Amino acid sequence: MTTAGMSLTLRDVVLSYGGAPVVDGLDLDVAPGEILVLTGPSGCGKSTVLRALAGLLPPDRGEVLGDGVRVTTTSRDRAMVFQDNALLPWRSVQSNIELALKLAGRPRQGRREEALRWTADVGLTGFEKFLPKSLSGGMRQRVQLARGLAGAPRAVMMDEPFGALDTQTRATMQRLLIDTWSAHPTTVVFVTHDVDEALLIGDRIAVLGRAGQPLRALLDVPAPRDTSVSRTALRTEVIAALDHSELIS
Amino acid sequence: MTAPPAVLIADEPAVAVATAPAAHSANRRRSWTAWAVRIASVMVAIALWQVLTANDVRLWLRFDTLPTITEIVSAFGARVGTQDYWLDLGQSLIRILTGFAIAAVAGVVTGILLGRSPRFSNVLGPLTELARPIPAIAIVPVAILLFPTDEAGIVFITFLAAYFPIMVSTRHAVRALPTLWEDSVRTLGGSRWDVIARVVLPGILPGVFGGLSVGIGVAWICVISAEMISGRLGVGYRTWQAYTVLAYPDVFVGIITIGVLGFATSAAVELVGRRATRWLPRGEEKTP
Numbered sequence: 331m332t333t334a335g336m337s338l339t340l341r342d343v344v345l346s347y348g349g350a351p352v353v354d355g356l357d358l359d360v361a362p363g364e365i366l367v368l369t370g371p372s373g374c375g376k377s378t379v380l381r382a383l384a385g386l387l388p389p390d391r392g393e394v395l396g397d398g399v400r401v402t403t404t405s406r407d408r409a410m411v412f413q414d415n416a417l418l419p420w421r422s423v424q425s426n427i428e429l430a431l432k433l434a435g436r437p438r439q440g441r442r443e444e445a446l447r448w449t450a451d452v453g454l455t456g457f458e459k460f461l462p463k464s465l466s467g468g469m470r471q472r473v474q475l476a477r478g479l480a481g482a483p484r485a486v487m488m489d490e491p492f493g494a495l496d497t498q499t500r501a502t503m504q505r506l507l508i509d510t511w512s513a514h515p516t517t518v519v520f521v522t523h524d525v526d527e528a529l530l531i532g533d534r535i536a537v538l539g540r541a542g543q544p545l546r547a548l549l550d551v552p553a554p555r556d557t558s559v560s561r562t563a564l565r566t567e568v569i570a571a572l573d574h575s576e577l578i579s
Numbered sequence: 580m581t582a583p584p585a586v587l588i589a590d591e592p593a594v595a596v597a598t599a600p601a602a603h604s605a606n607r608r609r610s611w612t613a614w615a616v617r618i619a620s621v622m623v624a625i626a627l628w629q630v631l632t633a634n635d636v637r638l639w640l641r642f643d644t645l646p647t648i649t650e651i652v653s654a655f656g657a658r659v660g661t662q663d664y665w666l667d668l669g670q671s672l673i674r675i676l677t678g679f680a681i682a683a684v685a686g687v688v689t690g691i692l693l694g695r696s697p698r699f700s701n702v703l704g705p706l707t708e709l710a711r712p713i714p715a716i717a718i719v720p721v722a723i724l725l726f727p728t729d730e731a732g733i734v735f736i737t738f739l740a741a742y743f744p745i746m747v748s749t750r751h752a753v754r755a756l757p758t759l760w761e762d763s764v765r766t767l768g769g770s771r772w773d774v775i776a777r778v779v780l781p782g783i784l785p786g787v788f789g790g791l792s793v794g795i796g797v798a799w800i801c802v803i804s805a806e807m808i809s810g811r812l813g814v815g816y817r818t819w820q821a822y823t824v825l826a827y828p829d830v831f832v833g834i835i836t837i838g839v840l841g842f843a844t845s846a847a848v849e850l851v852g853r854r855a856t857r858w859l860p861r862g863e864e865k866t867p
Binding site for chain 2: 384385386404405406407408409410412414415416417418419420421429430433434435461462463477478481487
């Protein structure tokens, strides 16, 4: 990314889904260029928080800020990678990525080359002209990742992007995300249910409580980014926070 | 913008599944048999018609009043050689294509507006729902009174017949669009216009073509009926004229012509629709 990551802030945010409050009075700061992992029990509002950060869902109360400016709508600076297949099915792999580049304001010249480069970077050389229907779930997620990052957003919201993948593909995708982010550190807010994935990817882990409950824990993940034994204690801490979330529901 | 580091991923290779030659051969045999049965069924029906009419069979149905296949073929040969036949055919085609084209544009535009804009839906929704159940052909007297020429009236009836199926299908297609596609384009920085042009218009094509297929069929019914009632030229007008002067073989020439035109235009809509929606998952396709 040519631009630095964006700081994201939630101030006393109340969010509801289908009329019922899901998040009540959440305060959270995400530093520029960090990967914050959001985890918590099902229905605790992780995805709802992401949608608010992306500008897809206005809060009922409180403020969502990007670099200190109130978020009122979507922006090319805050991209989102979805869990389900959000690729446009009538566009090829290359064309989906080119669309992200076009919407990010890249000049027509060079767009194709850049899209091909991203296609190669996510290991899909040879599949440029394939439609999403002809790709496996893992391949589609790679295209989504490339499309989400290609426009050089300053923050990326990722809603369980690897949740539906098999173990092997999932590990590959995690590595791919970390490598890509290392080269272009943008701000990432990553939602997952998987504690090991949270420990591998996150700089910090925020554990949300049940719907309407306050934040259960906000934990720093020590560097370097790996799955070594030194993280065992932290793992226990995250699971304890999650268990507590379940018990108080 | 620098490119991110290259990552080699070797999993999930594309798998080409070779079809066994024996299975392929069996499929071809089945296909030929199916075609042979279809052609045979049509031939049997034609032969039966010839037998019933040539022998003046009069059971409960009176086949003695109808022309034989040979009379129809002879009348067809004579009609195709006249300039009137082609003028009628051209006139009917101009009417249907004009009415259908206007209906396609109006149906898609209003369908999108009704599907996406609550305000537009409140204003126009009740009117369309009230007008929709009225058969277009029932509006013929109104069209005669409303328009200064019969020609405009017939095109209007054709438009009206095709408009509602197209509008309703478009509206349903807009409402059924996954919000995920729109959200993804918006979070990439897409404007409202980007959403319309890059998500809504391509995304509703399967529904729109469903409406167009129904619309072209209904439009043919109405254009022929309107021509029979108030036309001066056209296949419908000529068919009705033939009936009034008891030229029954010519009536069948008209019926067959209408059938061929209807089939050709429906097939054209179907073909364009299939090409425009190649991205839809089809049963026989496999992913890697």
